[in-house]
Amino acid sequence: MNFRARHFTVLLISSLVLGACSTTPTQEVKTPEAIVNQSENLASEAQISQNLKQLIGQVAQKQSIPLPILESSFADVKTIASIRKLVLPPSGTFKKNWVAYRKRFIEPIRLKAGKVFWEQNQAFLDKIEQESGVPAEVIVSIIGIETIYGRHTGNFRVKDVLSTLAFSYPDTPNKAAREQLFKDQLQDLILLCWTEAGGQLPANNSIQGVNNSRLNSCLNQNSSYAGAIGLPQFMPGSIRSFAVDGDGDGYIDLKQSPKDAIASVANFMRKHGWQPGMPIYFPIPESGIEAARALADGEPQLKYTVQELIEKGILTKAQGDLQSGGVEPQSKALIVDLPYPDKDGIDQVRYVVGLNNFLSIVQYNRSYFYAQSVAEFAEALGYKNQSVVPANTDAGVVKAPGATKAKTKKTGSKKSKQKS
Known part of the structure; x- marks a missing residue:
């Protein structure tokens, strides 16, 4: 999930999986680089160290974690100046480019890898789709766009990243809010790793049973330049809130277990509506383009009913008909604008109508570009992007007739219907 391609500005909350994956160009993937740990001698290094020590002390006291253990684990933490540049917003002359963004992610290498990933995990994807109602194509799409199925999960130590951004975020208008967000994520990382190491929350001031090696391994694991971890690029807070043990081994491993990653993505989407x-x-x-242009405001809110958009000529009657692949007329929607410069450098905008499920994807990464790319990647894998009238329900989850059978086909056999 990518900070740099943000389409609208909105404050991220701590329960959100932050847009922070180590996304890559369309070239073949190289061997992962060594973890970046070098210090850059920032002028505020001493103050950063003091602030980090204070936060660690607060967490240790509140959660009854022995302070010496945390101090030892953070003794080698480094401030990384390069990531401060990576999280900066685009310059004032930067032009958002939907066409370039789409081309970067919906391309042959990722699609081919997506087909392989689906085939390797087909039975489990079928199971999770039936249980969660989240289509396998969408799950495969998200993991593919995030990390090309684990090929690019970042090359920074997560404790270095979060410490840097929590106490040395670049000077931007939202600096205070962003630092607080990363402080929260750093606390979540400590609690996540303490639990993974066998500690209890709250503990009883006893280090018995705590695996120091596992604690340090967790704190030192690779992440993106904003602290996102594993195949699906979950932030520590999202791992604690939404990650699940998909393979049933009693341990959540988003780095090495495709089943854990698949189940966690589905759980996140289900819990986000x-x-x-x-x-x-x-x-x-x-x-309907002109009418859509008049309503587009860049705000990620479902403001209009589908019936209202039909009356304005933005949608067709069939799109308000559940039996025809549409949705109920009173379903809510928003206008999504996807700007890009044409070959002559003239600003253009593509418009689509985002539905409730579009907004659910936006909760994964707050970018219209990202959400539309997920949708179109899924379509390229065979997702039909139309309603399926439920045949029955089981514990509130809609099951479409023959849904499992439909997924036994090989992926990628159908091309996306949506033009770029």
Whole structure:
């Protein structure tokens, strides 16, 4: 999930999986680089160290974790100046480019890797889709866009990243809010790693049973330049809130276990309002573009009913018909604007109508570009992006007729219907 391609500005909350994956160009993937740990002698190094020590002390006291253990684990923490540049917003002359963004992620290498990943995990993906209602194509799409199925999970030590951004975030208008967010994530990392090491929360001031090696391994694991971890690029807070043990081995491992990653992505989407059997977005006919342009405001809120958009000529009647692959007329929607410069450098905008499931993807990464890419990647894998009238329900999860059988086909056999 990528800070740099942000399409609208909105404050991220701590329960959100932050947009921070080590996404890569479309070239073949090289061997992962060594973890970056070097210090850059920042002028505020001493103050950063003092602030970190204070936070560690607060966490240790509140959670009854022996302070010497945490101090020892953070003794070698480094401040990394390069990531301060990576999280800076684009310059004022930067032009958002939906076409370039889409091309970067919906491309042959990722799609081929997606087919392989699906085939390798087909039975489990079928199971998770039936249980959660989140289509396998969407899960595969998210993991592919995030890390190309684990090929690019970042090359920074997570404790270095979060310490740097928590106490030395670059000077931006939202500096205070961003530092607080990363302080929260650093605390979540400590609690996550303490639990993984066998500690209890709250503990009883006893270090018995705590595996120091596992604690340090967790704190020193690779992450993106914003602290996102593993195949699905979950932030520590999201790992604690939404990650699940998919393979049933009693341990959540988003770095090495595809099943844990698959189940965790599905759980995140389900808990963020994914509606089983419903489409993600609707294309807008040429005749409705002007009306859509007048309503587009960049705010990620479901402001209009589908019926209202039909009456304005932005959608067709079929898109408000559940039996025709659409949704209920009273379903809520928003106008999504995807700007790009054309070959002559003239600003253009593509518009689509985002539905509830579009907004669920936005909760994974707060970018219209990202959410639309996930939808179109899924379509390239065979997702039909239309409603499936439920045949029955089981514990509130909609099951489409023959859904499991449909997923026994090989992926990628159907091309996306949505034009770029």
